[in-house]
Amino acid sequence: MSGELHRRRAFTVTELNAAAPGPSATSGADVEGRSRREHRNLGDHGGSLLIDGNARAQAGVFGTYVHYCIEQLGTGRQSESALLNPLLLPPQARPDLKPAALQRFLQEGLQLAGGFLESSLWHTIRDREEVVFELPFLLRLDLPDQTPGVRVRGKMDLVAANPRKVTIVDFKTDRQLTLDHYSVQLGLYRRAATSLFSAPAEAFLFDLRNSEAIQVDDDIDDALLVPLISTLRVR
Numbered sequence: 001m002s003g004e005l006h007r008r009r010a011f012t013v014t015e016l017n018a019a020a021p022g023p024s025a026t027s028g029a030d031v032e033g034r035s036r037r038e039h040r041n042l043g044d045h046g047g048s049l050l051i052d053g054n055a056r057a058q059a060g061v062f063g064t065y066v067h068y069c070i071e072q073l074g075t076g077r078q079s080e081s082a083l084l085n086p087l088l089l090p091p092q093a094r095p096d097l098k099p100a101a102l103q104r105f106l107q108e109g110l111q112l113a114g115g116f117l118e119s120s121l122w123h124t125i126r127d128r129e130e131v132v133f134e135l136p137f138l139l140r141l142d143l144p145d146q147t148p149g150v151r152v153r154g155k156m157d158l159v160a161a162n163p164r165k166v167t168i169v170d171f172k173t174d175r176q177l178t179l180d181h182y183s184v185q186l187g188l189y190r191r192a193a194t195s196l197f198s199a200p201a202e203a204f205l206f207d208l209r210n211s212e213a214i215q216v217d218d219d220i221d222d223a224l225l226v227p228l229i230s231t232l233r234v235r
Helices: 013-019 055-074 099-117 120-125 179-197 222-233
Strands: 010-012 029-031 039-041 130-141 150-161 166-172 176-178 201-207 212-216
Touching: 010 013, 013 150, 013 179, 013 222, 055 099, 055 130, 055 166, 099 120, 120 166, 130 179, 150 179, 166 179, 176 179, 179 201, 179 212, 179 222
Parallel strands: 010 150, 166 201
Antiparallel strands: 029 212, 039 176, 130 150, 150 166, 201 212
16 A cells, blocks of 8 residues: 555656657648658758757757747737847847857747748637647546556647637747657647646647648547556656
8 A cells, every 4th residue: 555655646748758659550640631741851941050069959948949939929028129139038048159150049049930920820829718828737647557646747838728629839949850759748738738728629739940830639548648657657
């Protein structure tokens, strides 16, 4: 009984997604009517800004900056000129680059953000009753043959909801995107959003480098989650 009480109960979406064994035979994605695109080479808009020696170290900051630009412009809190001023950026969105590289970094990030804000997906969802950026959640799951009250914590980049539908958008700045790698992540987001808003949920990856919305409709049921949780408990 004491062992049961001390079994791990809390997990994150990130670690559950990483524990998935690989592309799922049941996973699928739709890109403008084309089904199952597992691997995609992304454009670089005429050359990357992230070509300095510390490019890899700055990649995470770049993603944070693009997300920040989308949120600030999407909510009308800041102007484009303000987002090009590094002194006005939060530390996590401010790269450690020399002035010329810094300006290229900021300009490309702002360009990618603009691609989403000009997209048909954003124009479809922006006037919903609830539009929330960076929405955290705690999803409680009672899974078969597991300790009751398993909890999964995560944060959705963008959620737009009305009483009939919830739309989740996850932004990706990856240069090469393997869609199946995000099946568990988006499936858990859909479960969480359905629980939070009591409405059916749809999920999209938004490929920021190609300004392309990719719907991911995988259902992550208990049978898929149980082995992932068991794997994480023995690590």
